[in-house]
Amino acid sequence: MITVRAPATSANLGSGFDVFGAALDRPADVVRVEKAHRTTIDVTGYGAEFIPEDPDRNTVGAVAEALDAPAHIRIDKGIRPSSGLGSSGASAAAAALALNELYDRGLSRRDLVPIAGKGEATVSGDVHLDNVAPALLGGFTVATDRDVTVVDADIPLVACLPEIAVSTRDARDVVPAGATMEQLIYTVGRAATLTTGMCRDDPRLVGKGMHDRLVTPARADLIAGYDGVREAALSAGATGVTVSGAGPGVLAACYPEDRQDIAAAMVDGFEDAGVDARAYQTEIGRGATLYPDE
Numbered sequence: 001m002i003t004v005r006a007p008a009t010s011a012n013l014g015s016g017f018d019v020f021g022a023a024l025d026r027p028a029d030v031v032r033v034e035k036a037h038r039t040t041i042d043v044t045g046y047g048a049e050f051i052p053e054d055p056d057r058n059t060v061g062a063v064a065e066a067l068d069a070p071a072h073i074r075i076d077k078g079i080r081p082s083s084g085l086g087s088s089g090a091s092a093a094a095a096a097l098a099l100n101e102l103y104d105r106g107l108s109r110r111d112l113v114p115i116a117g118k119g120e121a122t123v124s125g126d127v128h129l130d131n132v133a134p135a136l137l138g139g140f141t142v143a144t145d146r147d148v149t150v151v152d153a154d155i156p157l158v159a160c161l162p163e164i165a166v167s168t169r170d171a172r173d174v175v176p177a178g179a180t181m182e183q184l185i186y187t188v189g190r191a192a193t194l195t196t197g198m199c200r201d202d203p204r205l206v207g208k209g210m211h212d213r214l215v216t217p218a219r220a221d222l223i224a225g226y227d228g229v230r231e232a233a234l235s236a237g238a239t240g241v242t243v244s245g246a247g248p249g250v251l252a253a254c255y256p257e258d259r260q261d262i263a264a265a266m267v268d269g270f271e272d273a274g275v276d277a278r279a280y281q282t283e284i285g286r287g288a289t290l291y292p293d294e
């Protein structure tokens, strides 16, 4: 049996829609695989009741098919589905790494990124690699149509998850169809600032570069209490706040000494809007971990 732990991830980081992603130190999914004649899936853990076990509808099914690697796949969810924390992508990334090892396919982690992306496409409607790339490779990732660049950044983060669900498919429907030149210039400036901050391990630049006027405002409307939570996090010292992935998770960048206060302020902010929430005090972390022959 092969076991893989794949981390939660936060996609977009505001200014990098469908391109930027970051691996979070926690939470994570754990996937175990054993060879079988046909693929079967068992799901347990956080939000398991909302996840289909049919291989045609679970992200790991498409991965097993793409690798021609039928298996009994057990998924222990640590990442709630429809969270904006890369729940569906974490399972897909873990399955890709585990099945590659189980069947000795010899593919590199980079080779596995588009294969895990096929799993993501089954639930979100189209391929985007900004969750599966950091889940496999770790760090801060820039995924383009050509390749993936990785920066092993050291940035403290808070990911706050409210008890509401937003599906990626629905959140993609509210993304504006186009942008003005002024909006493009603004976005490029912020994205470049964020990337510079990641390369310098500078939470101030990262936070500044998270601001986005294009996709995030449309999605914020789907998250009850978002504006209050954002203000509360900034008042508690966050250097930047944005919607995590497609939401409803909210991500804050910060200095380590402010992380605890920011986590409490974000949970309180959701509570003020009548929404229960939990906060993960985390940081940019490593990619999926393989535990062979357990």
Ligand SMILES: Nc1ncnc2c1ncn2[C@@H]1O[C@H](COP(=O)(O)OP(=O)(O)OP(=O)(O)O)[C@@H](O)[C@H]1O
Pocket (backbone or CB within 6 Å): 009, 011, 050, 051, 052, 057, 058, 059, 060, 075, 080, 081, 082, 083, 084, 085, 086, 087, 088, 089, 091, 092, 123, 124, 131, 166, 167, 168, 169, 244, 245, 246, 247
């Ligand atoms: N292995 C899986 N893990 C989690 N969700 C899955 C899985 N397989 C299928 N799904 C389905 O995918 C949907 C959740 O994926 P979605 O992309 O909406 O959320 P997310 O991965 O938490 O968010 P984001 O990609 O914005 O970070 C749910 O409908 C869920 O049932």
Ligand SMILES: N[C@@H](CCO)C(=O)O
Pocket (backbone or CB within 6 Å): 011, 012, 017, 018, 019, 124, 128, 130, 131, 168, 171, 172, 245, 246
């Ligand atoms: N880039 C994707 C990530 C969510 O899976 C989106 O925001 O729709």
